[in-house]
Amino acid sequence: MAFKRYVQVGRVVLINQGPNEGKLAVIVEIIDHNKALIDGPCTGVDRQPLAYRNISLTPYVIKAVARGMGSGAIAKKWQASGVDEKFAQSAWAKKRAARQAKADTSDFDRFQIMLLKKQRRSLVSRQAAKIKA
Template identity: 50%
Template sequence: MSGQDSNFQRFVEVGRVVLLKSGPSEGKIAVIAEIIDHNRAIIDGPTTSVPRQSFPYRHLTLTPFRLTKLPFAAGSGVIRKQLEKEGLVAKWENSAWAKKRAAIEKRRSLNDFARFEVMLAKKARRDVVRKSLAKAAKA
């Protein structure tokens, strides 16, 4: 079946950037360096401090990003050079997905007073919006 007929856009493939869902590196991204079998792959994240290791697919999330010209059985050095050349870590950090994760993480780390300040800021913003809408409705 050709790529045109398939509904899937993200495939488990060498060079695919993945988000780790569990383990000590949870929330970090890595690259599939090699495919072991239908359950596991060797992942490596030389720029995101994820050690080269075997990792099950069920604990990975495939991202839309991939390294284009990654050679077969590439080592950490080669993967690092490709990541830096294509700027994939920066692309990931600028993606809506990563920004949303960062915002959720930030919100989780707030203490009680910070949550109170956020509530006041939201009230102030809501008030400004409401007043400007009322003014626009009158005009």
């Protein structure tokens, strides 16, 4: 099966490690086979070289981004393409948000969730018993 996401100028990436973890950026320049120069003017990511092992390639490409383009021009292209909204609607972003929400729950929240699940299970089992009878 062929690859569908290539490292290319204009490719939107998700940062996996470091202080900008979880933020989106765009590849501005390919430095070598291990690193790329990324910039995320709309997401608060400074222009910096980053190793490919620390990023994930998203399916989104901003076609109008040229090699070495400045941050201001990238910000305009970013806003015009609507990458933030597209990524927020993706299953990938929704799974990340759900995982983060689960990690942020407190002990009491987990207890309340357990009680609600118990309640739901009871209702479902009663209805199933009625249908069988």
